[in-house]
Amino acid sequence: MDGSEIEAEGKVLFRDAPAGHGSVDEATIAYRPQGGTVGHWIAKAFRADPRLQGRHELKRLKMLVETGEIATSVNRREERT
Amino acid sequence: MRALTFHGTRDVRVETVPDPEIVNPRDAIIEITSTAICGSDLHLYDVVIPGVQKGDIRGHEFMGRVVETGPGSTLRKGDRVVVPFTILCGGCFFCQLGQFSACDNSNPVEKQDASEAAYGHAMAGPFGYSHLTGGYPGGQAQYVRVPFSDVGPIVVPDGVPDEQVLFLSDILPTGWMAAENAEIRPGDTVAVWGCGPVGLFAVQSAMIMGAGRVIAIDHHPHRLDLARGLGAEVIDHTRTHVLEALMEMSGGIGPDAVIDAVGIESHGFAPDNMLDTIKQKLLSGADRGHVLRMALMAVRKGGCRSRGSMAGWSTPSPSGR
Numbered sequence: 333m334d335g336s337e338i339e340a341e342g343k344v345l346f347r348d349a350p351a352g353h354g355s356v357d358e359a360t361i362a363y364r365p366q367g368g369t370v371g372h373w374i375a376k377a378f379r380a381d382p383r384l385q386g387r388h389e390l391k392r393l394k395m396l397v398e399t400g401e402i403a404t405s406v407n408r409r410e411e412r413t
Numbered sequence: 414m415r416a417l418t419f420h421g422t423r424d425v426r427v428e429t430v431p432d433p434e435i436v437n438p439r440d441a442i443i444e445i446t447s448t449a450i451c452g453s454d455l456h457l458y459d460v461v462i463p464g465v466q467k468g469d470i471r472g473h474e475f476m477g478r479v480v481e482t483g484p485g486s487t488l489r490k491g492d493r494v495v496v497p498f499t500i501l502c503g504g505c506f507f508c509q510l511g512q513f514s515a516c517d518n519s520n521p522v523e524k525q526d527a528s529e530a531a532y533g534h535a536m537a538g539p540f541g542y543s544h545l546t547g548g549y550p551g552g553q554a555q556y557v558r559v560p561f562s563d564v565g566p567i568v569v570p571d572g573v574p575d576e577q578v579l580f581l582s583d584i585l586p587t588g589w590m591a592a593e594n595a596e597i598r599p600g601d602t603v604a605v606w607g608c609g610p611v612g613l614f615a616v617q618s619a620m621i622m623g624a625g626r627v628i629a630i631d632h633h634p635h636r637l638d639l640a641r642g643l644g645a646e647v648i649d650h651t652r653t654h655v656l657e658a659l660m661e662m663s664g665g666i667g668p669d670a671v672i673d674a675v676g677i678e679s680h681g682f683a684p685d686n687m688l689d690t691i692k693q694k695l696l697s698g699a700d701r702g703h704v705l706r707m708a709l710m711a712v713r714k715g716g717c718r719s720r721g722s723m724a725g726w727s728t729p730s731p732s733g734r
Contacts, residue, residue, distance in 0.1 A: 353506060354506065384526075388522045388523065391522045391525070392522050394517070394518070395502075395518045395522070398502065398504040398505050398517075398518055399439070399502045399503075399504050399505075399518050399561070400438070400439070400485065401437040401438060401439060401485075402437075402521075402522070403437075403502075403518055403519055403520065403521045403522070403538065403547070403560065404436060404437065404521050405521050405524070405538065405547045405548045405549040405550070406436060407431065407433040407434070407436070407550050407558055408431060408433065408434050408436070409434060409435075409436050412436065
C-alpha cells in the first residue's frame with residue numbers, strides 16, 4: 333500500500349455468519365516483515381505485528397458497526413490515542 | 414474532582430483528579446450522590462486480581478444526577494439514575510441475548526488481549542476495575558463518565574431515597590441471579606454460603622422464588638443475625654461442621670441447591686484453603702475456592718450449584734459427580 337512502512341497486500345471478505353448471527357468479517361494480509369524473521373519476532377514482542385494490529389482494527393470496525401463508536405476508557409478527550 | 418484512587422496493596426487514597434468529560438457521543442456525565450463498596454472491591458484492595466494500576470479510580474456501585482450528555486445519549490440533564498456496574502453497548506450478540514455482562518464492545522480493543530489469552534474470550538468492561546476489563550474509572554468519586562448511557566443507566570423517580578435503589582447497581586441483581594441460576598423449585602432446601610450483601614440478597618431472592626428452607630452460612634455474628642432476621646436458618650462455620658450439619662438438616666441427601674456467595678477470598682483453616690492462600694499470596698489471580706469445593710460436595714446428587722465471582726484457576730475441584 334502506498335505510504336506504508338511494511339510491504340503488504342491483502343483482502344477483506346464479508347460473509348453471513350451461521351444461524352443468522354450477523355456477518356463474519358475476515359481480513360487476509362500478506363506482508364514482508366522488516367528485519368526478516370527476527371524483525372517479526374521483535375514486532376510481536378512489542379505487539380506491533382500486522383496480524384495483531386489487523387485483528388484490533390477488525391474489532392474496532394465491529395464496534396463502529398454495532399455501536400456507532402469505538403470504546404475507550406479514558407476520561408478526557410485529550411487522553412485518546 | 415475528589416476520587417478514591419489505588420496506590421498499592423491495601424493502599425487507597427482520596428485525591429484530586431481531573432473531572433471526566435464527554436468523550437464518545439453516547440456518553441453521559443453523572444454527579445454521584447451515593448456509592449457503595451462491593452465485596453469484589455476487596456479483590457482489588459488485596460491485589461488478588463491482576464491489572465490494577467496506580468491512580469486508578471475505584472468503585473462500581475453508584476448513582477447520581479445527569480449533569481452532561483453527549484449527542485447520542487437518551488438521558489436528560491437532571492435525570493436521577495442508578496448505573497449498572499457493567500458497561501453494555503446494547504448492540505452486540507451478547508447484549509441482544511440479554512447476557513450484558515458478556516458485552517463484546519465495552520472493553521477497549523487494545524485492552525482485550527490479556528483477558529482473551531487468560532480466559533479464552535475477552536471480558537466485558539465494568540466500572541472501576543482491573544485493566545483486564547478495560548480500566549474504566551469508577552464511581553467512588555464526585556463525577557463519572559458513563560459510556561453507552563442510552564442503554565445501562567436506570568432512571569429512578571425523585572422521592573425514593575438513594576439507599577432504596579442504590580443496590581440495583583450490582584448486589585441485588587447479583588443475588589437475584591445467583592438464586593435464579595440455582596433453579597429453585599417450590600419447597601427446595603437451599604444453602605447459601607456468605608451472608609454479606611450478595612448472600613443476603615440471594616437468601617431473600619431464594620425465598621421469593623419459593624424455597625422451603627434457606628440455610629445461610631457465615632461466621633460474623635451480625636451477618637448471621639441479619640440472615641436469621643430474613644427467615645434463614647444459620648450455621649456458624651467456625652462452630653459447626655458445615656457438611657455434616659447440611660446432611661443432617663436435609664434428611665441425609667444434601668441441599669437441593671447451593672449458592673456460593675463468598676467467591677475468591679474464602680476464609681478458613683482447612684488444608685485446601687491454606688494451600689490456596691499460599692498460592693494467592695505468591696501469584697495474583699489464584700482463587701481461594703474452599704467454599705466452592707464445599708458447596709460442590711454438599712449439594713445433593715442431581716442438585717444445582719450457583720457460584721459466586723471467581724477469577725483465577727480454581728484447583729483442586731471435586732468433579733467426580
